[in-house]
Every structure is written in C-alpha cells, then in structure tokens.
Amino acid sequence: MSTILAVLVDGVIYASWLFIIAAGLTIVYGVMRILNMAHGSLYALGAYAAASLAGAWLRAGFAPVGSYAMLVAAAVVVGLVVGPLIERGLLRHLYGRDEVVLVLVTYALFLILEDAVKLVWGVESYFITEPYGLLGTVELGPLSYPVYSGALVVAALVVGVALRFGIYGTRYGKLLIAVIHDREVSAALGINVNRVYLVTFALGTTLAALGGALTAPTVSVVPGMGVEVIVLAFAVVVIGGLGSMPGAALGALIVGLVRSAAVHFFPQVELFSIYLVMALVLAFRPRGLFVAAEARKI
C-alpha cells in the first residue's frame, strides 16, 4: 500500500509542477489564441535567472531563507522584462493571423531563445541546490519526501487560487474574460485589448519562469531543459482543454498521476503514457475535457 501512497504523492507533486507551467500556457492561449511553443524556453529562462539571482544572493552571504524570495523574484523579473519584449516586439505584429502561423512564429522564437540562453549563460550546467536541501525531508508513513516538494505543491495551490481569484474576482479579470469570449466586441466596448494582451503574455511568461525557477534547485540547469517541458505542457493543456484554467489543473493532475503510476508499475510505458492519454482524450473529446468559452461565429 505504500506504493499506492507513493504513486499518489509523486503524482500530486509532479502535477503541481506541471500546473504552474501549464497555467501560463493555457491562459495565453485562452486570451490571445496563441499556442506558445517557446513556453518551455521561458521556463528555462526562469531556471537560469533563478540560478543566477539566488546564486548571487547566497554567494553574497545573505540569509539563505531569502534565496526562496530570490527564486520568485527571478521569475517575476523574467516575466516583466522578457514577456513584454516578446509581446510588443514580435507578437503584436501578428495578431489576426491564423493560429497555426502564430504557432510557427513561437517555434521560431523557441529556436532563438534556446541559443539566446546559451549565449548569455554559456553551455555549462548551473546548480542552485541550497533552497532544496535547506528544508530537509519529511516522513509520510514509510516514505520520505523532501519538504521542498511540499513547498512546490503549496506554490501550485497558491498560483491556482490567485489565478482563480484574479480572473473571476477582480475587475481586470473580468476584462480578461471578456476578451477571451470575443476580442472584437471587447474592443468595441472600449476595453484596451492591446493592454490586456500585454498583461496576459507577461503573466504567462512569469508563470513559465516561475515553473523554471522553482525547479532550478532540484535539477542541474542546462541548455535544452525546456525542450521536453514544452511537449509535457502541451499534453496537459490539450487534455484539459485549451484556454481553460480548471482544465489545466485537471490535466496536470491526470498527467501527474498517469506518469506516477507508470513509473511505479509499468516503467516501460512511462515516456509515452502521457502522450497516449493526450491522443486518447483528443480522439474522444477533440477539444479537450473542458472546452473554454468560445464564441461560435456561424
């Protein structure tokens, strides 16, 4: 039975990580109709920035507990700097184009960012393990887990709640919903759609970077770390339904548990189990499990 517990706990931890990453991807699609293939590169950027910032903090001798804030701060910096840069500098010129064109544009962006990271940080690995080890481990029955993983789960919950409140509870969130439903009508109502796009993309970038920043202490930060992440994120948002936040949460949970079960019971299917679920969901629910509000224009 400890295996079942392990599957569940591992699954939830993995799902939390996935949710933070996928949330940004799905919200950008929902509002802007852009499926951002460079999302994984933004994740990597967050990891690198976190490694640098938190690394510098720790090397300067400041309190290690501050390094956590540094991780988050790094993500925010990436989100507020790189996000608007990409949105204003590139995406702005392509609104109204076919969705597939935008996917191709973000693919080109992915290529560019992969090298940009190498040019800025070089190709060696970075490590920023203190925040991870600092929290120690906790016993869950017969299993032992790093407390950091629990922090990750908490972070995912915070992100989920904040997004839910932000979108459904604030006035600005209502503008977001309006634009998701129909950008033309929103613009006609006087909503500054361009500003909404900017904010949305910055938010999406921040979330991707946050995923990377929080992951940085658990892995070696290397070039190409975003390459696998992007397809996982795709699987999550496609399963959950493009543009749906609850869908992203459900998708993350499904993918997390499936992968966890695979790792424990059928390791040989671990890698493709996720994409198999994605294909199966698409086969039976072509638009994913939750179809986000879409104005049907007949």
Add this chain to the structure above:
Amino acid sequence: MNGFRRTGLGLAIALGGLAAAAPFLPQWALFLVVISLAKGLAALGLLLLMRTGLVSFGQGLYFATGAYAAGVAANSLGVGDAALMVLGGGAAAALVAALLGLLLARYRAIFFAMLSLAFSMILYGILVKSPALGSTDGFNVSPKTALGVSLSTGPGRYGIYSLAALGAFACALAVDRYLRSYLGRLAPAVRDNELRVEYMGASVRNVVHLNLIIAGALAGVGGAITALAVGHVDPEMAYWTTSGEFVFVAILSGTSSVAAPFAGALVLEALRSFAYEHAPNSWQLVMGAAMLAVILFLPDGLWSVFRRRRRTAT
C-alpha cells in the same frame, strides 16, 4: 512546354548535376547531399500537407518508422539490398500513416498539429523503452548492396548517394504529377473551402487521409535513406524537434515547387555544418530569425497555406 514537363526537365537536370558532381565531391559532401535529400523528402511531405491546409508537427514519426523498418529489415529479416530497405521503410511508414490517418484526418489546425506531435512522441517513448530496438542508443544498419551492386567496392561506393538521388527524383516527379491531377488538385480546394468540396460530391476526409499517407510514405523513404547513410538509427528521429526541423525546412523553402524542399534542405544542411564549426551557439538563433523573416515578410505562394477558410463540412 507545360508545367509538368518543365518541372520534369528541371528535376532531370538536377539529377544529372548530382550524378556529374559525384566523383568530384569529398565524402563529407556526398553525405551532406544524401542527408539533405532525405530531409527534403520529409519536407516534401509537409509541402503536400500544407497545400491541403495542414501543418504537421509529427513527420518525425514516419521518418523514424521508415528508418527503423529499414534497420529491422536489414538486421532481422536478412534484407541486404539498400533499395529494398528504402522501399520497405516507405511502405511501413505508409501503413502507419494509413492507420493513424483514420483518426488524424478528422482534425485541423492546432489540434491536428498537436495530435500529430503526440503520436510522434508516443513512438519516441516506445522506441526509448524497447531494448529489442536498442533503447536510447538505437542500433546500427549496414546494407550490403544497392540495387544489386555491392556497396563496398568500385562504383558501389556511390550506392547510397545514387539511391538517394534517384529516390528523391522519382518522388518529386510523382508528387508533382499528383498535384497536377484532378485528385491532387483537391488539396488546395480542401484547404480553401471544405464545405464546397463536399457539396460538389467529393469526400474531404478521404482527400486528407490520402495526403496523410503520401506524406508519411515520403518521410518514411527519407528516414530509411538517412538510416542507410548514417549507418545508424535512434529514437531522436521521432522526437518533436526532428519534426520541427522538417517544418522549418518546409516553411523556408516555400510550397510553390516540388524541388524547393530539396534545395531548401541542402542550403540549410550546408549552413548548419558551417555554423556547427564556427558558431555552435548561434545557428539556431539564426534559423529562428530566418524563419521569422520568412513568416513576416515573404508573401509568396507559401502563404496560401494560411489563407484557407475554415469551413468544415458537417
């Protein structure tokens, strides 16, 4: 001279050029040409799909299928002739495309791209965890003959090269002929207005399915040729970034001519080898920038891919 004859002549001249240049090219250049032709085949498949209004991020699936099929034919089925391996690779890929097409043909736009990507990642996952197929390491492939001519001596040293050149020539010619036929011309019609196609009595689903099979077969042939040229197959061939490369070649080459993907692939492979040497950390950046430039500024026939009206027939 009509369009098909013109293209045929152009392709024949290119083939002649490849043949004539062969004795003067160093080994690495021969290899470069073969790899370019193989990638060009996968991109040619994409050209067909783009003319049908679809962008696939999963050509790697068929590429890998063709490669592994060729390899398995060599190592387990005792097939020694490279030509047979290539044909086998193409056939295996076509079969997979026919099966998957039953589902894939119902999807369009982003969902088509994502589903095709998902399928290729499924294959990747299967290959990585298959010890019988070498897992992450893959396995080696060594053909003995090409079209009956032994590969180890004399003119046989150009065996794979000749096979690739002939194969690319034949496929390009066939695709061109197909695109000019009534059936092939349904592709841009489907892209432009599916509703109208159905209301004129043709099946959109069948057209898409057929084109998926052809595109898959082309990628399979390309994969098999690659396996023979490199002498090795590995799961990376099915990874999404491989598919991305083919998309990249297709976008940059444009969809206006069947020769374009090959020319594009050649230019890109040449640039890439050069870049690997001198700027290993910026060639992807350059590629990405070039792709953006094409998308933003080049209004050629390529863009008709995206001028489709999404009216699916009920």
Add this chain to the structure above:
Amino acid sequence: MSAILEAAGLTKTFGAVTAAANISVSIEEDTVVGLIGGNGAGKTTFLNLVTGYLKPTAGTVRFSGRDITGMAPRRITRLGICRSFQIPQVFDSLTTFENLLMGLGIVFMGRSAFVGSHLGDASPEEVAEEMLERFRLEEYRDEPASVLPEGVRKLLDIAMAMAVKPRILLLDEPTSGVSADEKFALMDLVLGAIRADKVTVLFVEHDMDIVRRYTQRILAFYDGKVIADGDSASVLADAEVRRLVVGEGGPEGAPC
C-alpha cells in the same frame, strides 16, 4: 407530373428554437419555385435540411420517391441535388477557370457515382471553357476568385453548383449582393442555362419582382412554417403573405 421532391413533417429544433416546424411540401419536376419569407423564417433551414447540411429532428425528405433524410451532402449532390449559397462558397486561391474545373474534375473521377454529368465525351477542361462562356465569366478566367466582384462570385458559386448535372437546383438568395440592374440578367442567364435540361429550381429570394417574374409556384415561410403554397399569383395576393412576408417595405421584401 410526378413529385420530384417531397418533404413530410420536416422539423428542426435547436434546443428551444424551432427553425422548421412540420414542413410538408411536394414539388413537381421542371418547375421554378420561389421560397419567400423574412429573415429567420426558415427558408435557408429548409434548404439545409434538404441538402443534408442539417439533420432533421423529425420528418422525411424524399427525392423521386427515394428517402434522402439525413444523408450526407456529398451523397445528395451525387444523386443530383445541387445548391448555391447565400455567401458564395468558392475557392479563393484558385482562378475562376480552376474553380469551375474542380467540380468537373470531381465528376470525372467519380463518374459512376454521379447520377448526372455534363461531361459526356468532353474533357473536364473543355466543359469548363464552355461553362465560362455560358455564364459569361470569360473575362475573369484567370483571376483568383478572391478578387472577383461579389456578383461574379455569386455567379461562379451557382455555376459550380451546376458542374454536376443537377435534377434539382437550390439557390439561396441568388441575387442578393447583386446590383439592381444586374439581377434580371443574372436570373435570365442562370435559368436560361438550365431550362433545356428540365431542371427543377427552388430559390430563396427577397426581391418580389424577381419572384413574380421567374416563379411558377411560391412557398411562403413564416416562423418555421409554410404559410402559403401555391401558384405565384395567388400566393402573392394572399392577405397573410402580404401582411407577414411582403410587408409594407415595398417590393424588396419584409423589412426585417
């Protein structure tokens, strides 16, 4: 004359909305029928139900006695029922000639599946050239459909509907978007091109002058039902029709 098209109890509901309510009509061969009614009255829904674009919630459609209820548009086309659309459905990136050729090519490929075809011994290209002439589209032969003026797109849409030799031709607002002085010319052209083949024509139209001039019979729709069905003169004189359909907005149809 035998009924070539029969609808019995044809109904279509979308949730609480009833787009078509219990429509029963019987159309004879070789007649020109006008379908009139305000927007949302059910005319286009009727066309959609007959041509397979929509599946009826209840009721049947018979074509020369054969049940075609709920059949796919593709099959219905092959049986010889063709339609044109309110918004012209053409292939924007192809030239006018290529647009015409597309349908002919399809018929050429699937000869045995198509009940009627113009092809005979001629090649699709030859017939396409002939259709260009017949529909006076020669000057637009090599222009991409995307740049054609609206009236020409309409004509092309109708011409494409006739690539298959139809026994029933359904036209959805053939003269909408066409300038007033060209409407009659267009209808003369279209009806003239098919009269010899004894084609049954049903067309949706808001312009009462067109309806008066070209139809032998009229079906008046209101609120998803057929409120009048008979020869043109009587229907147009009918008090209910005058009140609900023709209205006071003059010859252009009910102001909706």
